[in-house]
Amino acid sequence: MLAAQRQELILERIRSTGAVRVADLVESLAVSDMTVRRDLDALEARGALRKVHGGAVARARTEEPGFAAKSALQGDEKRAIARAVAGLVPPHAAVGLSGGTTTALVAEHLVDTPGLTVVTNSLPVAEVFHRAARPDRTVALTGGFRTPSDALVGPLALASIRGLNLDLLVLGVHGMQERAGFTTPNLLEAETDRALVEAAGTLVVAADHSKWGTVGISTIVHLDRCDVLVTDDGLAPRAREVLGERVGRLVLAGARAPQTEKEDPA
The missing domain is CATH 1.10.10.10 (Winged helix-like DNA-binding domain superfamily/Winged helix DNA-binding domain)
Incomplete structure (x- = not known):
């Protein structure tokens, strides 16, 4: 060899x-x-x-690429994931969308979903809904300090989120790995994401296959907290095995219809 x-x-x-x-x-x-x-x-x-x-x-990652740089990566996979995630969001739901390029694409697929109440700390997500304003939708943007990924974090963001009750959160992540779980290189963003997770009844993680094996310095949540992980069909076999055992439901989005690796737990 x-x-x-x-x-x-x-x-x-x-x-x-x-x-x-x-x-x-x-x-x-x-x-x-x-x-x-x-x-x-x-x-x-x-x-x-x-x-x-x-x-x-x-090696734990501490560098955080900017939103524009990340938008140029895995575009086809992220669009497929976004379509699959949007199909999980029912009308008239209270939904959270964290920062991230994939969550911004999810927002584009949700603009015509009626009656949504959206809570987000992502400037690009808020901009998507602002451009497609509709009278039956409410969008709440947290305050906070802006990160390179155009997310708002820190005490003001936390104060905006705590006490909320969301039906569902769509969480974007920097990395995912068996031991470390879902991670980010930004400590403040991890804290804000954890507050969003705590506010949500259902956690949907949107992460393309390239995130597998990447470890950011801070864990947001471990794999078994995820109710649905939507990734793409480029995910390696070993990763499919691990994630299929650990998350509540694994959905592989691609050119074909989304595939479910494990059904919702009874």
């Missing part, structure tokens, strides 16, 4: 579980201890992981 192949297998294991042990890699890859350590050195030099005693762990 070539070094590049070994290193990709190591990264896939870290994306899935968050950590690897040298001894386990020696056994599973059938190579020497020294070879594994050289692979870990190379991956650490690339910023792909962080070495620890006896192994390596996923």
